[in-house]
Amino acid sequence: MRSTIMTGTALVAVSLLTLSGCSSTGEDDEAPGLSIDVPDVPMQEELGDYEDEVNIVAWSGFVEPAWSDEFTAETGCVVNRRVAGTSDEMVQLMRSGDYDLVSASGDASLRLIAGGxxxxxxxxxxxxxxxxxVEGMKGQLYDTINGQSYGVPIxxxxxxxxxxxxxVTEAPTSWDVAWEADSPYAGxxxxxxxxxxxxxxxxxxxxxxxxLGITNPYAxxxxxLDAAIELLQEQNAIVSEYWSDAAAQVTSFVGGTTVLGTSWEVLRKLTEDEKFGSVLPEEGSTGWSDAWMLSAQxxxxxxAYAWMDYTSSPEVNGAIAMNFGMAPAxxxxxxxxxxxxxxCDDYHATDEEYFENVWFWTTPIEQCIDGRTDVTCTNFQQWTDAWLTVKS
Structure with a gap:
């Protein structure tokens, strides 16, 4: 559902993300987020009269009649939804100029910001x-640039x-069962x-x-990168299948093809079988964080602003989170x-200690977002090219 293979015009933003600057977490510097040169897009200063509609690109489950009809009744803004299946598709659709808002994940955010x-x-x-x-969704590297927010967390x-x-009768605590060649669950x-x-x-x-000195998995x-690709190629020998479609992942577990691997908490719940367990392993993990972003056009x-405010209310934001299966913002x-x-308990909504061990998707760029200035980091196009060698 959230495959991120880059195509076509998505390459433009990567070429723009080769800029100098310094990374920031907001803890030690005045401006939160990341500091890089980006196109000068003006910020709206005040609200005017509502238009007749709002056009939104979103993940499935983010824009449903249960709340969009109520929004229309309150504002007069008719909600037109386009469901996207990948971050790459979202980037391309937003570049068409036909949409006002997008529910972008962190692997698309920097591309959209850098592309203006x-x-x-x-x-x-x-x-x-x-x-x-929640504090853990504010001022993050993937949607806060030069101290300026570009995303409203969802x-x-x-x-x-x-x-x-x-x-898997002994509950795992480490990712080693999914990565090491001698895993008893190989295949x-x-x-x-x-x-x-x-x-x-x-x-x-x-x-x-x-x-290896890795301090940020996106830097x-x-x-x-070569070491990561070598590990992935080794893992390929013990992997039975790869998934990008959530339904296919659930089917693989339920059908018995798969007994262990990468998942989302909502997918485990969709199996509707208590025999399926889950854990955030001791090494930590990657993760995803979605935010509404406003088209420059x-x-x-x-x-669009009215929609972002409406869906940020406790009731509506919570409804979206329950519908999709995620921690609400x-x-x-x-x-x-x-x-x-x-x-909220099931999805660790307010458990910042839990999410401190999660590295949210962030577009890799040539500027090392871990703060290094003595080397050049690899960008998303290089990751895309390298990924093609993993399963070959």
Whole structure:
């Protein structure tokens, strides 16, 4: 569902992301996020009258009649939805100029920002973007540039290790059962099918080969990328299949083809079988965080701002999170009902200690976002080219 293989015009943004600057986490520098040169796209200063519609590119489950009809009744803005299946498709659709908003994941965000395809956001025009938005989804490298926010958080999740407890009788604590050649589950392992999965190999190497010096799985110099690709090629020998379609992943587990591998918590729940367990292994993991981003060419910016505010309310943000299967961005949702609290507990919504071990998808760029300035890091096109060698 979220494959990220780069094609066509998506290469443009990568070429733009070869700029100098310094990375920042917001802890030691004045400006949160990343510091790089990006196109000068103006920020909207105030709201005007609502237009008649808003056109949105979104993941399946993010824009549904249950809340879009209510939004239209409140604002008069008719919601037109285009479902996208990949981050690459989202980037291309946003470049068409036909859409006002996109629910971008971190592996698309920097491409959109660097390409001048999305505008910085005036958070004063989004009152629901306030204290209740979880801190771990604010000021991140993938959507905050030079201290300016380009994304309104929607939800997040980790790429976890799922297993069939009837076969994997000892609950795993490490990714080693999915990566090491002598895994007792060789030939029954499923892995994610996308260039961004290179970061999963890098997370494993961070813990098991510290001499490589990897401190951020999205900031790999050529030597580090080569090591990750070598590990992926070794893993290929024990992988039974790769997945990018969520339904296919669930089918593989339920059908018994797979007994262990990369998953999302919602996919484990979709198996509807208690024998399937999951864990965030001791090495940590990669993950995804989605945010609304406003087109730099938005024909309906006022309706777009209204949508971002509306969907950031506890009730609506929570409804989206429950519908899709992820941790909501607005923590106040967790206190609205027992059902909401149970969902938040299941998806670790307010557990920042849990998410401290999750490296959210971030577009690899030539500027090393780990702060190094003595080397050049590899970009997403290089990752895409390298990924093609993994399964060959």
């Amino acid at each position: 395809d999305v505008a910085p956001l005036n958070l004063d025009l989004i009152p629901n973007f306030g204290d209740d938005i 939800g997040r999740g980790a790429n976890i290790l799922q297993y069939n407890s009837e076969v 029954q392992i499923i892995a994610y099918d996308a260039p961004i999965y290179i970061a999963d190999a890098a997370v494993y190497l961070m813990a098991h080969e510290p001499d 790999l110099d050529q030597t580090q 938005a024909a309906n910016p006022d309706c 607005n923590a106040a949702f967790c206190e609205t009902s027992d059902e909401a609290q149970a969902h």
